[in-house]
Amino acid sequence: QVQLVQSxxxxxxxxASVKVSCKASGYTFTSYGISWVRQAPGQGLExxxxxxxxxxxxxxxxxxxxxxxxxxxxxxxxxxxxxxSLRSDDTAVYYCARGDYGDYGPGDYWGQGTLVTVSS
Amino acid sequence: SYELTQPxxxxxxxxxxxxxxxxxxxxxxxxxYWYQQKSGQAPVLVIYxxxxxxxxxxxxxxxxxxxxxxxxxxxxxQVEDEADYYCYSTDSSGVFGGGTKLTVL
Numbered sequence: 001q002v003q004l005v006q007s008x009x010x011x012x013x014x015x016a017s018v019k020v021s022c023k024a025s026g027y028t029f030t031s032y033g034i035s036w037v038r039q040a041p042g043q044g045l046e047x048x049x050x051x052x053x054x055x056x057x058x059x060x061x062x063x064x065x066x067x068x069x070x071x072x073x074x075x076x077x078x079x080x081x082x083x084x085s086l087r088s089d090d091t092a093v094y095y096c097a098r099g100d101y102g103d104y105g106p107g108d109y110w111g112q113g114t115l116v117t118v119s120s
Numbered sequence: 121s122y123e124l125t126q127p128x129x130x131x132x133x134x135x136x137x138x139x140x141x142x143x144x145x146x147x148x149x150x151x152x153y154w155y156q157q158k159s160g161q162a163p164v165l166v167i168y169x170x171x172x173x174x175x176x177x178x179x180x181x182x183x184x185x186x187x188x189x190x191x192x193x194x195x196x197x198q199v200e201d202e203a204d205y206y207c208y209s210t211d212s213s214g215v216f217g218g219g220t221k222l223t224v225l
Contacts, residue, residue: 035214037163037216044204044206044216044217044218044219045155045157045163045206045208045216045219046216047208047213047214047215047216049213049214050214059212059213059214060213061213061214062121062213063121095162095163100165100168101151101153101168101169103150103151103153103209103210103214104210104213104214105153105208105210105214106155106163106165106208107165107168108165108174108175110162110163110164111162112162113162
C-alpha cells in the first residue's frame with residue numbers, strides 16, 4: 001500500500017533552517033511528483049511547491065522563492081523540503097503528498113504531517 | 121498573485137444539499153480540486169479535475185465548474201461531512217482557497 005512517512009517534529013530558532021523528509025513506499029517513486037503543503041495553527045492550507053521525482057523539476061510558491069528548496073533522493077525514495085531563514089510565522093504543520101493528477105497539486109496520498117515550531 | 125475565493129462558512133441540515141463555491145479568474149482554463157479536512161487530520165482529496173471522484177469517495181460528493189466558478193456539491197449531507205473544505209487550482213503555480221467550514225446540524 002502507498003505510504004508517505006514524514007520525519008518528526010522540530011523546534012527551531014528564528015533564522016535557522018529546517019529540513020523535513022518524506023519517505024515513500026508502495027509505488028514507483030519516480031512515477032509521481034511530490035507536493036508540499038503547510039498549515040499554520042488555526043489557519044488554512046498553503047501550497048508551498050512541487051517537485052518531480054522523475055527529473056527534479058520544481059515549482060515553488062512565489063512567496064517562498066529564495067527560502068525553500070525541494071529535493072529528492074531516488075535511491076531511498078525520499079523527498080525533502082528545506083526552509084531557511086525561519087520566522088515565527090513559519091510555525092506550521094508541513095505535509096507532503098503524492099501528486100497524482102498533475103497541476104502541481106496534492107493527490108490521494110498524504111504524509112502524516114510534521115509540526116515545525118519556530119520560537120526563540 | 122492568483123487568488124481563489126471561498127465563502128467562510130456554509131450551514132445545512134442533515135439530508136440537505138450543501139454547495140460550496142470557489143471563484144478564480146483562471147478557472148475557465150484550469151481544473152479545480154477539492155479537499156476535505158476534519159479536525160486534527162490530514163486533508164483528503166474528494167474531487168479532482170473539476171468533477172472526478174477518487175476511489176472510495178461517496179457518490180454524494182460531486183463537482184462542477186462553469187466560467188470563473190467551481191462548485192462542490194454534497195447531496196444529502198451527513199453529520200460526518202462536517203469539516204473544512206478547500207479548493208485548489210493553478211495559474212503558473214498552485215494556490216488554495218481560504219477554506220469553507222461546513223456545518224451539518
